[in-house]
Amino acid sequence: MTQLGNPDLTGNSVTPTSAHGLKATGVDVTTAGAAQPPAPDQGGSTPANGWSPAGVLEKGWARLLLGLLLPAALIGAWQWSTSAGLFSVVQLPPPAMVFEAAADLIQRGELGQHVAISTQRVLIGFAFGAGLGLAFGALVGLSRVADVLLAPTIGALRAVPSLAWVPLLILWMKIGEDSKVTLIMIGAFFPVFTTVSLALRHVDKNLVEAGRAFGLKGLKLLTTVQLPAVVPSVFSGLRLALAQAWLFLVAAELIASSMGLGFLLTDSQNNGRTDRLLLAIVLLAVIGKITDALLGVAEKWAVKRWA
Amino acid sequence: MTAVAASARPSASAPSAARTSDLSSALPVSFRGLRRTFGTGGSAHTVLRDIDFDVREGEVLAILGPSGCGKSTLLRATAGLDAPSAGSVNIGTTPVQGIDPRCAFAFQEPRLLPWHTLQANIAIGLPKSSSAKTGKAKVARLLELVGLDKFAKHRPREVSGGMAQRASLARALARNPGVLLLDEPFGALDALTRIKMQDLLLEIHAAEPTTVLLVTHDVDEALQLADRIVVLGKEPGREGDGATIVRTVVVPDERPRDRGSAELARMRSSLLESLGVEGH
Numbered sequence: 001m002t003q004l005g006n007p008d009l010t011g012n013s014v015t016p017t018s019a020h021g022l023k024a025t026g027v028d029v030t031t032a033g034a035a036q037p038p039a040p041d042q043g044g045s046t047p048a049n050g051w052s053p054a055g056v057l058e059k060g061w062a063r064l065l066l067g068l069l070l071p072a073a074l075i076g077a078w079q080w081s082t083s084a085g086l087f088s089v090v091q092l093p094p095p096a097m098v099f100e101a102a103a104d105l106i107q108r109g110e111l112g113q114h115v116a117i118s119t120q121r122v123l124i125g126f127a128f129g130a131g132l133g134l135a136f137g138a139l140v141g142l143s144r145v146a147d148v149l150l151a152p153t154i155g156a157l158r159a160v161p162s163l164a165w166v167p168l169l170i171l172w173m174k175i176g177e178d179s180k181v182t183l184i185m186i187g188a189f190f191p192v193f194t195t196v197s198l199a200l201r202h203v204d205k206n207l208v209e210a211g212r213a214f215g216l217k218g219l220k221l222l223t224t225v226q227l228p229a230v231v232p233s234v235f236s237g238l239r240l241a242l243a244q245a246w247l248f249l250v251a252a253e254l255i256a257s258s259m260g261l262g263f264l265l266t267d268s269q270n271n272g273r274t275d276r277l278l279l280a281i282v283l284l285a286v287i288g289k290i291t292d293a294l295l296g297v298a299e300k301w302a303v304k305r306w307a
Numbered sequence: 308m309t310a311v312a313a314s315a316r317p318s319a320s321a322p323s324a325a326r327t328s329d330l331s332s333a334l335p336v337s338f339r340g341l342r343r344t345f346g347t348g349g350s351a352h353t354v355l356r357d358i359d360f361d362v363r364e365g366e367v368l369a370i371l372g373p374s375g376c377g378k379s380t381l382l383r384a385t386a387g388l389d390a391p392s393a394g395s396v397n398i399g400t401t402p403v404q405g406i407d408p409r410c411a412f413a414f415q416e417p418r419l420l421p422w423h424t425l426q427a428n429i430a431i432g433l434p435k436s437s438s439a440k441t442g443k444a445k446v447a448r449l450l451e452l453v454g455l456d457k458f459a460k461h462r463p464r465e466v467s468g469g470m471a472q473r474a475s476l477a478r479a480l481a482r483n484p485g486v487l488l489l490d491e492p493f494g495a496l497d498a499l500t501r502i503k504m505q506d507l508l509l510e511i512h513a514a515e516p517t518t519v520l521l522v523t524h525d526v527d528e529a530l531q532l533a534d535r536i537v538v539l540g541k542e543p544g545r546e547g548d549g550a551t552i553v554r555t556v557v558v559p560d561e562r563p564r565d566r567g568s569a570e571l572a573r574m575r576s577s578l579l580e581s582l583g584v585e586g587h
Contacts, residue, residue, distance in 0.1 A: 206418050207420065209388065210412070210418035212406060213386055213388055213406065214412075214432050215435060228422050306422040
């Protein structure tokens with residue numbers, strides 16, 4: 001493909017293009033072409049010298065720096081608006097105060113606890129919710145009977161807003177870790193379930209038939225053909241699920257907890273500590289983004305490996 | 308076209324692969340009163356009917372016919388991928404019931420798993436009973452047989468269409484098949500690659516003389532490769548009834564055959580006439 005496409009892109013005359021066209025029909029030439037190591041991603045329109053905007057955007061450090069531009073600008077605007085007296089300290093404390101609040105909480109050993117317990121709840125709830133989502137998604141995606149039996153109920157449960165579960169979970173499981181983790185599980189379950197069941201239904205029928213023709217069936221067919229084929233969709237489902245898990249974490253911690261970032265939010269609101277409130281929001285943004293980025297790295301690897 | 312055929316000839320006339328008959332034990336296939344009807348009630352339509360035919364063990368049988376005449380259905384019934392509405396397919400002495408481990412299928416498209424290497428894709432064809440060690444050795448031998456030993460670790464998308472199709476053929480051979488089923492395996496390839504693949508198939512058949520059922524719509528391909536050709540089609544006066552075998556032709560001479568021979572040319576135009584194309 002690239003062989004045939006390049007002459008057009010670089011604007012060569014017609015002759016080399018047709019020569020390529022002729023050669024490409026012969027087995028030996030295509031064989032020789034494939035013998036070279038597979039070309040790495042050529043990044044679309046990147047020219048050879050690599051100093052176009054597109055070329056810079058391919059570099060990891062450049063993307064990181066550019067991605068930090070807007071947050072830096074926001075902090076600048078924040079600082080400026082507070083020192084210009086646009087807001088009172090209670091409405092919007094300056095960045096330095098939020099930083100001090102963080103230092104203070106770290107010194108008391110509380111901040112680490114809040115972050116740790118919240119992260120733990122998210123990870124446990126996410127792991128179980130995503131696991132169940134994968135299992136039920138596989139069942140509904142592969143079995144028409146399961147689809148007919150389960151899909152309407154699961155769809156209806158999915159329509160229930162997250163906060164509606166809270167009173168019931170507290171009633172059943174008391175105010176402890178169980179009720180919170182369960183709520184997060186519910187949040188993580190649906191994105192994985194939906195993406196996996198849909199993706200499994202659209203696995204290339206030809207590949208599945210080829211697998212069957214070579215004696216694969218049941219679990220072996222699932223693990224050899226169907227699951228690998230949906231790995232990219234599974235990962236996009238997982239990333240959605242992780243975002244949902246953080247969302248549901250705050251819902252759980254806002255209502256009943258004595259620790260965690262959601263608790264820090266409500267506690268700060270009740271005590272008028274806007275600096276800590278902002279700190280909690282910034283931490284949720286940063287930790288959420290970090291966990292998503294980690295999953296993104298795993299996704300990139302998996303897509304390369306399985307697609 | 309003739310120049311190309313001449314240049315491709317030497318590789319076909321000198322099969323390089325050693326005779327490895329331990330790989331396959333050719334089995335005969337018989338069709339008895341086979342019928343396949345799709346749908347039920349008013350919308351039912353019959354694709355195949357009254358297929359009664361015997362394929363000898365080790366024979367290369369080409370199945371010719373116009374598009375939609377049920378060639379692939381016949382092949383799928385042999386593999387057990389599809390169940391006939393009436394009648395039966397027997398391989399050896401036992402009928403085909405469900406997916407048959409004695410058959411191996413190569414499809415029109417390579418249908419390789421994109422996340423596996425060619426080597427791992429070929430290994431999927433290995434019979435269940437094979438141990439890891441013998442399986443590995445067999446895959447290595449097959450990679451060599453189809454000329455892909457240097458590409459064992461490549462992924463399907465990193466090789467050409469012809470190479471992927473060769474890997475697909477090797478996957479089928481890994482099964483140790485009593486019957487090799489080829490559903491227009493070279494149909495999607497360009498003309499040059501197709502001729503090389505046909506020669507490769509003859510080499511493989513010489514090395515491992517299994518029974519081959521080859522579905523094709525290419526008369527020349529059938530004449531080059533097959534011992535016998537059956538033509539599927541609708542009988543005059545029974546057009547609404549589904550296709551059946553309307554003609555059987557024994558192709559004379561040993562393979563490889565001269566692509567320019569006068570007798571083959573005569574058979575070619577006669578076969579084309581059976582397929583409803585006249586004056587060629």
